[in-house]
Amino acid sequence: MENILLSINTEYHVLVITSLIKQYYSNAREYSVTVLLHTNKSNNRFKHELNFEELNAVLVMLEYDINGRQYDPVIKKTLEKILSVSYTKFIFFLEQAPVNQYLISKLSKKGTTICLAPEGTKPYIIISKSALPSRLRSTIKNYRFLKTQKLLFGLLPFVSNRNGFIKQTDEVWIHNPEKYKNLTNKKVVPIDLYTSPSQVKTASRIFNFDIKKEIPEMEGVFLYLNQWYVEFKVYDYEITMLEKLLHKFPGKKIYIKLHPNTHTFQVEKFEKMERVVLNRSTVPAELFIMSLHKSVVFSFWSAALLIKNDDCKYYWLHKLLEQQKLMDWWSIENPSEHIIEIDNLDSIVF
Numbered sequence: 001m002e003n004i005l006l007s008i009n010t011e012y013h014v015l016v017i018t019s020l021i022k023q024y025y026s027n028a029r030e031y032s033v034t035v036l037l038h039t040n041k042s043n044n045r046f047k048h049e050l051n052f053e054e055l056n057a058v059l060v061m062l063e064y065d066i067n068g069r070q071y072d073p074v075i076k077k078t079l080e081k082i083l084s085v086s087y088t089k090f091i092f093f094l095e096q097a098p099v100n101q102y103l104i105s106k107l108s109k110k111g112t113t114i115c116l117a118p119e120g121t122k123p124y125i126i127i128s129k130s131a132l133p134s135r136l137r138s139t140i141k142n143y144r145f146l147k148t149q150k151l152l153f154g155l156l157p158f159v160s161n162r163n164g165f166i167k168q169t170d171e172v173w174i175h176n177p178e179k180y181k182n183l184t185n186k187k188v189v190p191i192d193l194y195t196s197p198s199q200v201k202t203a204s205r206i207f208n209f210d211i212k213k214e215i216p217e218m219e220g221v222f223l224y225l226n227q228w229y230v231e232f233k234v235y236d237y238e239i240t241m242l243e244k245l246l247h248k249f250p251g252k253k254i255y256i257k258l259h260p261n262t263h264t265f266q267v268e269k270f271e272k273m274e275r276v277v278l279n280r281s282t283v284p285a286e287l288f289i290m291s292l293h294k295s296v297v298f299s300f301w302s303a304a305l306l307i308k309n310d311d312c313k314y315y316w317l318h319k320l321l322e323q324q325k326l327m328d329w330w331s332i333e334n335p336s337e338h339i340i341e342i343d344n345l346d347s348i349v350f
Contacts, residue, residue, distance in 0.1 A: 001029070002088040005107075006057075006117075007036045007100055011207075011260075012303075013093050014050065015284045016117060018203045019193045020091070021055050033057040036082060038099060040065055046282070054202050066098065066145050075149050079103070091115045091173075095166050096159045098142040102151050108168035115171045116164055118191065120303025123172070123180050124333040127161040135159045175306070176335030194307065200290055207283045211291035214279055215255055218292055220350065222254040225285050225299040228261040234300075234326050235266050239273075241320065244345055246275055253277055257285045257304075296350060301332055308338050313350070319343040 004025050006017050017035065025031040035057045039046050052059045062078050079099070083106050090107045092100045095116065104114055138159040146153050157166050164172045164184040172186040175193055182188055194200060203209075211218060224242070229235060242254060253275045258267065260282050270276055279288075285304035289297055289312065297305055298315040305314045316339050321327045323343060334341055342348065 002031050003085050004031055004033045005036065005082065005085075005087045005090045005103075005112075006033065007038070007090070007092040007097075007103065009038045009094050009097060011046065011282055011284050012120065012286075013117070014206065015203055015286055016093075016193060017091070018055065018206060019195070019199050020117070020191070021057060022199050022202060023192070023195065026056060028056050034060060034082070034085070036060050036062055036103075038097070039063045049208065051206050051208060054205060062099065064099070064145075064149070066141060068145075069148060071148055071150060076151060079151070083107070086110060087112045089113045089115055091117050093117050093119050095157075095164075095169075096138055096142070098145045101142065101157055101166065102146060102153060104166060104168050105154055113171065114166075114169045115173055115189070116166075116169050116186075117173050118175050118193070119163075120306070121301060121332060121335075122303075123163045123174055124176075124335050125330055126181065126333075127330045129329045131161060135161070179333045179335035181333070194290075200287075204287060207287060209283050209287050211288060214281055214283070214288065215277075215292075217253075217255075219294050221292065221295045222249070222252055223285075223288060223292065223295060223297045224254050224256045225259070225297070225302040225304050226256055226262060226266070227259050227300060227302055228263075229327070231326055233324075234321065235263070235269075237321065237324055237326060238266070238300075239269055241317065241345070242273065242276065245348070246273070248345060248348075255279060257281070257288055294350070296348060298348065305339050306336055308336070314339045315348055316341045317345075320345075 008014060008017060021033055025033050033056060037059060039061060064075050087107060090112050094100055108114055143156055162183050164186040169186055171189045173189045173191045174180045175191060177188050177190045255277045256270055257279050270278055286307040289304060289307055290309050293311050295312045297312050298317060299305060300321060301316050301318045319341055320343060
């Protein structure tokens with residue numbers, strides 16, 4: 001029997017591993033699957049009760065605060081228990097997360113195949129500026145955390161903008177490999193996500209998700225997926241863009257699926273807008289999208305739109321930001337055929 005270890009940090013990761021486990025590791029006679037779920041009381045993640053019973057996996061919770069300055073023996077004890085098992089594969093998402101870096105350093109020495117799972121649009125984004133100060137801060141933060149928690153570590157990876165930057169990573173799993181620029185020269189493994197309706201149903205049961213309780217209308221709606229932006233001027237333009245769209249479609253509402261890290265000041269602006277309905281659920285937006293009919297789903301570049309529902313239309317608006325000279329230090333390769341990239345709101349049609 002092969003032991004498989006997966007490490008997840010967000011609800012989106014739950015969505016991805018649901019598909020991966022069901023496709024590749026569902027046979028309990030061949031695989032023993034362990035899921036390490038990272039939680040943090042200080043953020044807005046995993047506020048929704050999850051039901052992992054159908055995944056045929058052992059769930060291990062690891063709660064910590066990366067900014068904490070107190071030693072917590074439970075963290076080390078939990079990781080030691082995890083590492084007491086020999087794994088064939090370690091599948092993880094966030095390369096910059098210190099716990100993942102620690103596990104990689106230990107497991108790679110034991111012959112475990114280290115696999116970077118698909119992280120939304122991240123593999124298809126090219127960042128032109130080095131962002132050295134923020135990368136340095138992230139690296140120092142990781143060092144402080146590992147030292148505080150007495151987790152012995154060798155050479156600490158310097159956080160990078162490039163996908164697959166940790167040298168011990170053996171495989172980069174990609175949904176659309178033909179659009180992936182393999183800048184780190186890793187072995188690229190093509191994978192599919194949500195290949196059957198049964199996987200969607202399983203994910204819905206894990207999240208106890210019912211679209212009717214979240215959005216009263218399921219057909220002919222606007223669903224906007226907002227994001228967390230580095231440049232604060234984008235937030236002002238976001239409001240302007242939504243106001244223009246409301247003017248263009250006077251009989252329509254816009255449902256906004258809020259990103260868990262949306263700033264309070266932006267939520268307050270949304271709340272003051274007429275015909276805007278906010279949804280604060282932390283359930284991944286992909287489940288909302290897959291439940292809609294004859295609707296329009298749009299965002300500046302949200303990864304959730306990569307999930308295809310043939311009954312909906314999809315629009316990325318990041319070219320509008322380029323016209324405003326916003327976020328001009330990065331670019332994205334559209335890996336899909338169903339997402340339309342527009343430079344004019346008049347291009348949005350039902």
